[in-house]
Amino acid sequence: xxxxxxxxxxxxxxxxxxxxxxxxxxxxxxxxxxxxxxxxxxxxxxxxxxxxxxxxxxxxxxxxxxxxxxxxxxxxxxxxxxxxxxxxxxxxxxxxxxxxxxxxxxxxxxxxxxxxxxxxxxxxxxxxxxxxxxx
Amino acid sequence: xxxxxxxxxxxxxxxxxxxxxxxxxxxxxxxxxxxxxxxxxxxxxxxxxxxxxxxxxxxxxxxxxxxxxxxxxxxxxxxxxxxxxxxxxxxxxxxxxxxxxxxxxxxxxxxxxxxxxxxxxxxxxxxxxxxxxxxxxxxxxxxxxxxxxxxxxxxxxxxxxxxxxxxxxxxxxxxxxxxxxxxxxxxxxxxxxxxxxxxxxxxxxxxxxxxxxxxxxxxxxxxxxxxxxxxxxxxxxxxxxxxxxxxxxxxxxxxxxxxxxxxxxxxxxxxxxxxxxxxxxxxxxxxxxxxxxxxxxxxxxxxxxxxxxxxxxxxxxxxxxxxxxxxxxxxxxxxxxxxxxxxxxxxxxxxxxxxxxxxxxxxxxxxxxxxxxxxxxxxxxxxxxxxxxxxxxxxxxxxxxxxxxxxxxxxxxxxxxxxxxxxxxxxxxxxxxxxxxxxxxxxxxxxxxxxxxxxxxxxxxxxxxxxxxxxxxxxxxxxxxxxxxxxxxxxxxxxxxxxxxxxxxxxxxxxxxxxxxxxxxxxxxxxxxxxxxxxxxxxxxxxxxxxxxxxxxxxxxxxxxxxxxxxxxxxxxxxxxxxxxxxxxxxxxxxxxxxxxxxxxxxxxxx
Numbered sequence: 066x067x068x069x070x071x072x073x074x075x076x077x078x079x080x081x082x083x084x085x086x087x088x089x090x091x092x093x094x095x096x097x098x099x100x101x102x103x104x105x106x107x108x109x110x111x112x113x114x115x116x117x118x119x120x121x122x123x124x125x126x127x128x129x130x131x132x133x134x135x136x137x138x139x140x141x142x143x144x145x146x147x148x149x150x151x152x153x154x155x156x157x158x159x160x161x162x163x164x165x166x167x168x169x170x171x172x173x174x175x176x177x178x179x180x181x182x183x184x185x186x187x188x189x190x191x192x193x194x195x196x197x198x199x200x
Numbered sequence: 201x202x203x204x205x206x207x208x209x210x211x212x213x214x215x216x217x218x219x220x221x222x223x224x225x226x227x228x229x230x231x232x233x234x235x236x237x238x239x240x241x242x243x244x245x246x247x248x249x250x251x252x253x254x255x256x257x258x259x260x261x262x263x264x265x266x267x268x269x270x271x272x273x274x275x276x277x278x279x280x281x282x283x284x285x286x287x288x289x290x291x292x293x294x295x296x297x298x299x300x301x302x303x304x305x306x307x308x309x310x311x312x313x314x315x316x317x318x319x320x321x322x323x324x325x326x327x328x329x330x331x332x333x334x335x336x337x338x339x340x341x342x343x344x345x346x347x348x349x350x351x352x353x354x355x356x357x358x359x360x361x362x363x364x365x366x367x368x369x370x371x372x373x374x375x376x377x378x379x380x381x382x383x384x385x386x387x388x389x390x391x392x393x394x395x396x397x398x399x400x401x402x403x404x405x406x407x408x409x410x411x412x413x414x415x416x417x418x419x420x421x422x423x424x425x426x427x428x429x430x431x432x433x434x435x436x437x438x439x440x441x442x443x444x445x446x447x448x449x450x451x452x453x454x455x456x457x458x459x460x461x462x463x464x465x466x467x468x469x470x471x472x473x474x475x476x477x478x479x480x481x482x483x484x485x486x487x488x489x490x491x492x493x494x495x496x497x498x499x500x501x502x503x504x505x506x507x508x509x510x511x512x513x514x515x516x517x518x519x520x521x522x523x524x525x526x527x528x529x530x531x532x533x534x535x536x537x538x539x540x541x542x543x544x545x546x547x548x549x550x551x552x553x554x555x556x557x558x559x560x561x562x563x564x565x566x567x568x569x570x571x572x573x574x575x576x577x578x579x580x581x582x583x584x585x586x587x588x589x590x591x592x593x594x595x596x597x598x599x600x601x602x603x604x605x606x607x608x609x610x611x612x613x614x615x616x617x618x619x620x621x622x623x624x625x626x627x628x629x630x631x632x633x634x635x636x637x638x639x640x641x642x643x644x645x646x647x648x649x650x651x652x653x654x655x656x657x658x659x660x661x662x663x664x665x666x667x668x669x670x671x672x673x674x675x676x677x678x679x680x681x682x683x684x685x686x687x688x689x690x691x692x693x694x695x696x697x698x699x700x701x702x703x704x705x706x707x708x709x710x711x712x713x714x715x716x717x718x719x720x721x722x723x724x725x726x727x728x729x730x731x732x733x734x735x736x737x738x739x740x741x742x743x744x745x746x747x748x749x750x751x752x753x754x755x756x757x758x759x760x761x762x763x764x765x766x767x768x769x770x771x772x773x774x775x776x777x778x779x780x781x782x783x784x785x786x787x788x789x790x791x792x793x794x795x796x797x798x799x800x801x802x803x804x805x806x807x
Contacts, residue, residue, distance in 0.1 A: 087270055186490020
């Protein structure tokens with residue numbers, strides 16, 4: 066299972082990011098979310114979403130093995146073992162692995178809680194099985 | 201206190217002094233936030249008879265206890281000042297992402313006072329707060345400057361900015377944000393310009409404390425769920441406010457050629473359906489909004505983009521000036537946005553000028569050579585530019601329709617469509633008595649959003665003049681603005697019809713205080729009366745006449761469209777006022793009685 070997105074449906078409201086930070090950090094702060102909304106205004110006038118595909122590259126590169134899988138099969142950061150080295154940030158192909166020392170004492174990423182999907186009014190986000198690879 | 205940023209930032213533009221003070225507990229209790237804070241600080245701090253464009257006037261910018269949190273549409277920011285357009289109370293609401301950022305910077309309000317000797321902008325990055333030189337930005341358009349500042353500081357910084365309209369003293373200049381959102385009405389941008397403050401840039405990373413985290417999360421989720429399950433969600437997401445355009449045309453509420461009629465023969469070319477098909481490229485929401493009314497459009501004819509047009513702009517810069525092309529309306533919208541002027545007032549003054557021209561009151565000599573006839577799109581574009589620069593005829597129109605008509609005379613006062621000096625927004629009210637009363641008694645002048653009652657008129661009988669209608673208007677005026685007080689959008693309640701009681705546990709979990717809607721409506725009543733006191737205090741001779749609508753609505757029935765021949769009789773206008781004053785607890789002159797002030801806890805403030 067992983068999170069999917071359709072940027073064309075996104076209206077840039079950031080409800081997903083607030084819900085995300087509330088799940089990860091128990092606070093309402095879109096800057097501490099694990100998905101990204103990039104507005105392109107005034108032109109071309111579209112939003113771009115970036116979400117975690119649970120590819121696991123972050124876990125593979127983590128020197129302290131702080132990135133583990135939860136019961137949903139999603140990779141998450143074990144706060145106690147993260148040393149903020151940023152190896153995962155560099156590795157992440159979607160730019161949705163975060164270390165910001167001024168905001169938090171741990172790296173963070175999407176743990177597939179689904180709260181972003183619950184608050185998105187535009188159906189721009191959803192959780193589904195990874196489609197099978199073409200033969 | 202939980203739910204609040206905790207501080208008020210006071211910026212004196214004259215001295216450059218910047219201070220922070222704790223948000224007073226009694227103000228949080230009685231006025232709650234947003235528009236309530238604005239009304240309180242305006243009445244208390246701006247000296248009597250202050251020049252709206254002088255250093256004594258203040259702009260109070262306020263978030264509310266829901267702003268920035270996981271609540272649908274919790275992105276409403278209030279801008280309050282003494283209005284240069286009306287000389288009374290101005291309060292204008294801004295959507296987008298600005299108010300959330302204020303809260304993340306730990307701020308409930310910013311109070312701007314004094315006036316800077318040179319152009320500056322206010323820079324806020326959490327605790328780093330300073331005034332910076334803005335000479336290189338002065339004279340530039342709002343979209344240009346926002347882009348420049350975002351590129352300089354980064355996407356996370358939010359920007360509110362004025363354009364040439366605000367710099368040049370146009371009485372209805374706006375404050376713009378997020379490439380298409382405005383605090384548009386009443387000249388809040390004009391006051392910002394008079395203080396030589398070009399922009400406010402804000403970025404914050406602080407936590408907003410809540411009383412009961414799990415309760416807040418649950419109540420917030422319940423609100424989002426209700427919105428997402430609402431029957432009207434898809435249509436509203438598709439069309440936004442433009443959904444009402446065709447309906448208004450059908451029932452004779454679409455302002456046409458300076459409100460001389462309520463139906464437009466070119467209507468279908470500016471309907472929401474036409475707009476969606478022809479120009480909309482992206483849905484654009486304010487903070488936390490599951491039902492974005494913002495529509496971002498591309499005008500291929502002009503090779504430009506704009507957020508909008510919203511219904512009000514379509515009415516005022518479309519049918520009201522006789523323009524029957526959605527791309528042309530959108531382009532006029534863009535010009536107003538970039539120049540930083542209110543589209544509603546712009547459409548109002550241009551519609552009036554066109555009628556003057558067609559009646560021979562204004563001539564080619566006045567216009568500088570062009571035919572100012574209804575439907576002349578190029579004339580609309582030219583006049584918008586001239587208004588923003590205050591050039592030629594634009595200088596007259598930049599004062600607003602009330603002052604322009606007083607100067608021009610020759611009977612043009614009769615078709616100057618305003619209340620208290622504010623141009624009427626886009627509902628023709630020849631025969632819609634609740635909406636007419638809503639405009640007459642609105643706290644800022646002829647604006648629709650305090651009590652939007654046009655559909656209600658049609659439901660109960662548009663010509664009825666009965667106490668129940670008046671009671672409905674008062675209830676709406678006390679209730680609807682509370683969303684501006686809480687710092688959230690009202691449209692989830694208005695358009696998606698979600699149960700308003702879902703907000704009660706959310707507000708309690710966030711602030712730790714239990715408040716019912718009855719409590720909130722009482723606060724709304726208090727704020728409404730306080731702003732009435734401001735009008736009375738600031739204007740010699742204020743009274744009943746100030747609440748009268750434009751004579752067109754009781755003297756001149758439309759000659760075309762579905763409301764042809766229909767009108768509200770003047771004695772019914774007076775009867776509406778009698779009932780309204782009686783039910784509000786005001787004297788026959790429209791003054792709150794001492795008993796009313798006492799009941800609302802306003803006795804000491806008013807004394």
